[in-house]
Amino acid sequence: MEANNSYCGVGIAFNARIGGIRLLNGSVTDAMEATALTFNIHLIDIYVCSWGPRDDGAELDGPHVLTEQALRLGTHEGRGGKGSVFVWAAGNGGMQHDHCGADGYVNSIHSVAIGAVTQTGKPAYFGEPCPGVMAVTLTGAGVGGALPLVTVTAVADGCVTHFPGTSSAAPIAAGILALVLEVNPELTWRDVQHLVASTAKIPDPEEPGWNINAAGYHVHHRYGFGLLDAGLMVQQAALFNAVAPQRRCTQDVTLDPSRYKKKKKLFISFFFWYVYMTPVISICLPYLIFYFFSVYTVNTLLDRCEDFFYFSFLSVRILSPGGGISVDIQSEACRGRTNEISSLEHVQVRVSVSAACRGDLSISLESPGGTVSLLLDARPNDASAAGLKNWTLMTVHCWGEGPRGLWTLRVTDRRGTVRSCARPSEEEAAGALLAVTLVLYGTSGPRRAAHGRPLQSIVSMGSRHLVPHAGAHQTGRRPPLGLIQWIYRMERDRKVRAADITKPAGPQLRPTSGQESPTRPAAAGRPSRDKDQPR
Numbered sequence: 001m002e003a004n005n006s007y008c009g010v011g012i013a014f015n016a017r018i019g020g021i022r023l024l025n026g027s028v029t030d031a032m033e034a035t036a037l038t039f040n041i042h043l044i045d046i047y048v049c050s051w052g053p054r055d056d057g058a059e060l061d062g063p064h065v066l067t068e069q070a071l072r073l074g075t076h077e078g079r080g081g082k083g084s085v086f087v088w089a090a091g092n093g094g095m096q097h098d099h100c101g102a103d104g105y106v107n108s109i110h111s112v113a114i115g116a117v118t119q120t121g122k123p124a125y126f127g128e129p130c131p132g133v134m135a136v137t138l139t140g141a142g143v144g145g146a147l148p149l150v151t152v153t154a155v156a157d158g159c160v161t162h163f164p165g166t167s168s169a170a171p172i173a174a175g176i177l178a179l180v181l182e183v184n185p186e187l188t189w190r191d192v193q194h195l196v197a198s199t200a201k202i203p204d205p206e207e208p209g210w211n212i213n214a215a216g217y218h219v220h221h222r223y224g225f226g227l228l229d230a231g232l233m234v235q236q237a238a239l240f241n242a243v244a245p246q247r248r249c250t251q252d253v254t255l256d257p258s259r260y261k262k263k264k265k266l267f268i269s270f271f272f273w274y275v276y277m278t279p280v281i282s283i284c285l286p287y288l289i290f291y292f293f294s295v296y297t298v299n300t301l302l303d304r305c306e307d308f309f310y311f312s313f314l315s316v317r318i319l320s321p322g323g324g325i326s327v328d329i330q331s332e333a334c335r336g337r338t339n340e341i342s343s344l345e346h347v348q349v350r351v352s353v354s355a356a357c358r359g360d361l362s363i364s365l366e367s368p369g370g371t372v373s374l375l376l377d378a379r380p381n382d383a384s385a386a387g388l389k390n391w392t393l394m395t396v397h398c399w400g401e402g403p404r405g406l407w408t409l410r411v412t413d414r415r416g417t418v419r420s421c422a423r424p425s426e427e428e429a430a431g432a433l434l435a436v437t438l439v440l441y442g443t444s445g446p447r448r449a450a451h452g453r454p455l456q457s458i459v460s461m462g463s464r465h466l467v468p469h470a471g472a473h474q475t476g477r478r479p480p481l482g483l484i485q486w487i488y489r490m491e492r493d494r495k496v497r498a499a500d501i502t503k504p505a506g507p508q509l510r511p512t513s514g515q516e517s518p519t520r521p522a523a524a525g526r527p528s529r530d531k532d533q534p535r
Helices: 030-036 065-081 166-183 188-197 229-238 261-278 276-290 300-306 481-493
Strands: 044-048 085-089 111-117 134-140 247-253 317-319 324-331 343-355 360-366 372-376 388-395 405-413 430-444 457-460 465-467
Touching: 044 166, 065 085, 065 188, 085 166, 085 481, 111 188, 111 317, 134 166, 166 188, 166 229, 188 229, 188 457, 229 324, 229 457, 247 324, 261 360, 300 324, 317 405, 324 430, 343 360, 343 405, 360 388, 405 430, 457 481
Parallel strands: 044 085, 085 111, 111 134
Antiparallel strands: 247 430, 317 430, 324 405, 343 388, 343 430, 360 372, 360 405, 457 465
């Protein structure tokens, strides 16, 4: 393979070297994934992952223990401590009404999830929405037009002009990020994500769903922060100042059970928990047997178990059929501690939810600034009754916002979404919210302005810009179309050329590197699973 050889098409990062690891040639284990994602972590700058769980609208899967550790290791020790950059295809399940909130790789803070757009700037029909998508790039033909936007070489030395899917969008993003690291190899993995957030552009202002968060970033569940602009990113990267160290603040949420302590509900709650929380019941079994033959009432039995476990039979929120649950979370973002956060990056919510039909569940999170992220939408193909067990959902839509204040988590049963679920008409409950943990990531810095104030400025093209008629738009509400169109025109008219890019002074920059080599033998790990699919 030769760079810039005028064959087939024009590449992106001519000075980058590329290698491949054969991973999907059969059953894939957790250990195999972890081995691939840590291969030569001190030499490889960017890992491009155009694979993930099946895009059938029913699968719910993500990185397992070893792979999660590998991602964390890569971002902490890769590239000499600056962190490997993991670019992930956001998924192609749009035609199956899939949602990438069910994709644990997209929900990882360590990955840059990339979606796809057509030549007109419209979301690709196969794309999956979720607030974990960071940005989009162009995809190949077959998306409403005949333009061969993505041209690649084939195995037989031919040219392929039909390459749709986020599988083609993610490598384009990786090429752009390779240029970014070439001009400034000192950037950390979080610096790269901050550059994405501050420079991505609105590709289509007419597409419904654009929002401006309380910090002034424009966000969308299909576009993320927007379309990557290679020239602008490289220009901004050349002079980028490193972000402050990452901080993490975790808050376990106590679910208020006061509404569900009526005696007539106790036996229903008991059997409901027996079905959905077998592990807890098995631990409580000795106490249950002992007290069954004593003079204690059922109330006492449940209270005894409640004394021993973090969440008890009554410390849940029952989800009524077709109804919803709202949980208010007052957060101080670890104020006064060494991990105090004043400016957000990623926000994760770990939830355990029992469900009669998982595909009927919809989960959203509203930040103190009023930004609403649809963490997981209902999926018509997901008829599983397994619910969500300690599942991590993630949003980047609160980027730059202040974390202190009232967060609201909403769980809704959209009964009837999954027609194959045989739910009885007189069912007592659709499920229950069992546990919630709010995990905030960000930095400490200047205090953010109070939430709810009129929007004064927006973040665009790497800097802040005062909005016209400042104060006319309230944060936490959908911005008017005119404001989105104003941002779009401003970003469209800004063209960065090579002469506009100032290369930072310092030692000679090395090209981004990679080495082509087969994977090392996989260590023993989780049993083989046919999960990973190319995208």
